[in-house]
Amino acid sequence: MPLLEVSAVTVSYGGNRALDGVGMSAERGAVTGLIGPNGAGKSTLFDVVSGLRRPQAGRVVLGGRDVTRLGPARRCRHGLARTFQRLELFGRLSVRDNLLVAAELGPERRRARQMADGLLDRLELTGIADTRADNLPTGVARLVEVGRAMAVRPELLLLDEPAAGQDGEETERFAALLRSLAADGTAVVLVEHDMGLVMGVCDEVYVLDLGKVIAVGPPEVIRNDETVLAAYLGDV
Numbered sequence: 042m043p044l045l046e047v048s049a050v051t052v053s054y055g056g057n058r059a060l061d062g063v064g065m066s067a068e069r070g071a072v073t074g075l076i077g078p079n080g081a082g083k084s085t086l087f088d089v090v091s092g093l094r095r096p097q098a099g100r101v102v103l104g105g106r107d108v109t110r111l112g113p114a115r116r117c118r119h120g121l122a123r124t125f126q127r128l129e130l131f132g133r134l135s136v137r138d139n140l141l142v143a144a145e146l147g148p149e150r151r152r153a154r155q156m157a158d159g160l161l162d163r164l165e166l167t168g169i170a171d172t173r174a175d176n177l178p179t180g181v182a183r184l185v186e187v188g189r190a191m192a193v194r195p196e197l198l199l200l201d202e203p204a205a206g207q208d209g210e211e212t213e214r215f216a217a218l219l220r221s222l223a224a225d226g227t228a229v230v231l232v233e234h235d236m237g238l239v240m241g242v243c244d245e246v247y248v249l250d251l252g253k254v255i256a257v258g259p260p261e262v263i264r265n266d267e268t269v270l271a272a273y274l275g276d277v
């Protein structure tokens with residue numbers, strides 16, 4: 042059974058239907074991509090899955106449990122963590138303290154210090170552990186944000202454009218991190234405009250356009266799908 046199952050989700054903002062009967066699933070041990078043009082509904086779907094927005098119709102099932110009516114904090118306790126397109130770090134805190142604050146919210150709060158140090162090491166951030174978050178270049182700040190989500194040891198990790206602002210080398214290291222998270226058994230869902238990254242790391246890719254899933258499949262299928270090329274990839 043997939044860890045995450047979203048079915049027939051509909052969200053309207055006034056008269057604008059942002060999601061129209063959307064279904065998707067994410068498996069443990071896999072990276073699932075979610076791509077599509079600006080305004081396709083990707084962030085809205087993340088909001089629905091993470092509990093920030095209640096859909097007008099449809100269901101979200103996490104680990105076999107219907108969480109559609111649960112708020113974000115309860116979903117976090119059921120193993121969900123996410124990052125945001127807009128950076129949400131505590132700017133005045135150091136890199137280490139940003140990780141520590143998150144680790145103290147997670148299931149291993151008694152080992153929060155070790156968790157934070159382990160993450161600094163895994164993310165190769167030890168050298169800048171004491172740097173204030175608001176002094177970081179965007180690409181590095183995004184990595185800290187991912188580390189903060191990892192600190193709660195999520196089973197399902199939703200990443201909203203985590204590679205925006207990273208240079209080529211940073212993105213390559215980030216791809217290896219995503220694969221290692223999947224190898225640990227995490228279900229990773231990735232919203233990303235960097236098609237090299239998406240096609241290189243994802244096991245399966247969902248394509249959204251105007252609030253509907255227009256294609257699902259492994260990267261090699263999506264890359265050659267006529268509908269996807271017309272709606273999105275043709276323009277990238």
Ligand SMILES: Nc1ncnc2c1ncn2[C@@H]1O[C@H](COP(=O)(O)OP(=O)(O)OP(=O)(O)O)[C@@H](O)[C@H]1O
Pocket residue numbers: 054057058059077078079080081082083084085086126
């Ligand atoms: N809070 C809101 N109020 C009204 N309309 C919204 C709101 N948030 C999103 N929308 C609209 O819903 C649609 C889907 O937006 P969403 O941000 O989910 O798309 P996206 O695929 O994440 O886009 P991007 O790649 O630009 O982040 C768009 O038409 C957007 O204008």
